[in-house]
Amino acid sequence: MLPNKNPNHASISRRNFLNASLLTTYGFASMNFSIFDDKLKVIKPVALKKGDTIGLVCPAYSAFIREEVQITVESLQEMGFKVVQGKHIFDRYGYLAGKDEDRAADINEMFADKKIDAIMAMHGGWGCARILPLLDYKLIKKNPKVFIGYSDITALLLGIYSQTGLVTFHGPVGSSTWNSFSVDYFKNTLMEGSATKMSNPVKKGDSLVQVEDRIYTITSGIAKGKLIGGNLTVLSHILGSKYVPDFKGAILFIEDVQEDTYRIDRMITQLKLAGILNQIAGFVFGKCTDCPPSKSYGSLTLEDIFEDHIKPLKIPAFSGAMIGHIKDKFTVPIGIEASIDATEGTIKLAESAVS
Known part of the structure; x- marks a missing residue:
């Protein structure tokens, strides 16, 4: 396994090892994902402090x-x-x-x-x-x-x-x-246990407008729900197992690295066929680092994929959040109630993620 060429990308490319789904999408739409305990009690870890x-x-x-x-x-x-x-x-x-x-x-x-x-x-x-x-x-x-x-x-x-x-x-x-x-x-x-508001950095540099780390609003609005998500490839490859949380009413956040757009299309389609997209209250796509459109004529872009799969959900949704294989990272708790503003492109915790 070769390390990522960019030393600031902490993890190795998903594509090199997970280039084909471990599970087929066939039949996922009819599978029952209610194997989870609806009364799962959320446990918060103790806040960290210096000396820990x-x-x-x-x-x-x-x-x-x-x-x-x-x-x-x-x-x-x-x-x-x-x-x-x-x-x-x-x-x-x-x-x-x-x-x-x-x-x-x-x-x-x-x-x-x-x-x-x-x-x-x-x-x-x-x-x-x-x-x-x-x-x-x-x-x-x-x-x-x-x-x-x-x-x-x-x-x-x-x-x-x-x-x-x-x-x-x-x-x-x-x-x-x-x-x-x-x-x-x-x-x-x-450490501080803040109900953190996560906002992209504002940096125009010598440009008239901000060029990097922009927010792309897919559907405007504010949504509330538990934050659940992570790497898209990894999530799509553990679907059907007992290790996938209940996404009902959740805010789904995903990110990826070095994936062609057709692969992103395939994996988001898999989430749709699995019934996950129809359950969520909000959607956040972080960064898809080094994920250019295919060089072949007529390739879909990430924006096209969002228009096809996310826009029809009619839920608040945006992309570009500082989540993924990048230098500047949010720390995003899984299982904590939060709200997103898809117009601003922000994520706001509703409570502390630590006790």
């Missing part, structure tokens, strides 16, 4: 570049945290960070260890879905703590939330760029 200990794990791609890990350790220490590395963080098994059992064991041990206050993935890549059946969800539920990452980590974020009710966080991994934008949202959400 963050455990680094590699549930997917291997951390074979030790300097990257050291930079992560130093970055977290600069924020006032202590850092403990998982026993198998440098293991290698092909493109994976060791055997499934060992990667899962690191996570289970981090949750069991009373000295660990939060768990952060070092990388994404591929491999998290393989360890979903190996996690000790009873143990996790009894020892709730912050669990954070993005990209392939989506499988764990959704799996842990769906099986325990523990709020998880779609945010930086260890190898992310720890700049002021990402650090501020990390601290506001996980």
Whole structure:
């Protein structure tokens, strides 16, 4: 498995490892997704503070570049945290960070260890879905703590939330760029416990109008619901499993990287056929980094795909949020009530995501 060419993209391209669906979409429309407990009690992890200990794990791609890990350790220490590395963080098994059992064991041990206050993935890549059946969800539920990452980590974020009710966080991994934008949202959400309002940066530079990080409103309006989502490819590949939360009334947020637009079209179609799009109250597409339209004549654009699949839902929806394989990242809690303003392109938590 080759690392992403852009060092600021913390995870490895979904396309390289998940280029074909693990499940066919045929028959999803008639499947019953009400296997979830409607009374799932949401559990908030304890807010982080300086002096707390963050455990680094590699549930997917291997951390074979030790300097990257050291930079992560130093970055977290600069924020006032202590850092403990998982026993198998440098293991290698092909493109994976060791055997499934060992990667899962690191996570289970981090949750069991009373000295660990939060768990952060070092990388994404591929491999998290393989360890979903190996996690000790009873143990996790009894020892709730912050669990954070993005990209392939989506499988764990959704799996842990769906099986325990523990709020998880779609945010930086260890190898992310720890700049002021990402650090501020990390601290506001996980340390200060703010009912954070997430807004794109405003920066015109030398241009007359803002060119980068613009918001594209698909359908105007304000929507309220629980935030649920993550990487589109990963989500679409665990559909039909018990590790997918209930999307009824939720605000769905998704992101991806290095996917041709026809693949995005295919996966959003899969969400539609699975009945998910008809259940949600709002829609946010973050960044699809390095996802250009196909060079072939007549390719659909992302805007075309939104017009085809999202616009007909007649729910507040926008794209361009700072969620995904980018330097500047929001920290987005999964399972917390929030509202979106699709005209402004903002996400506002209705409550603290931590206790």
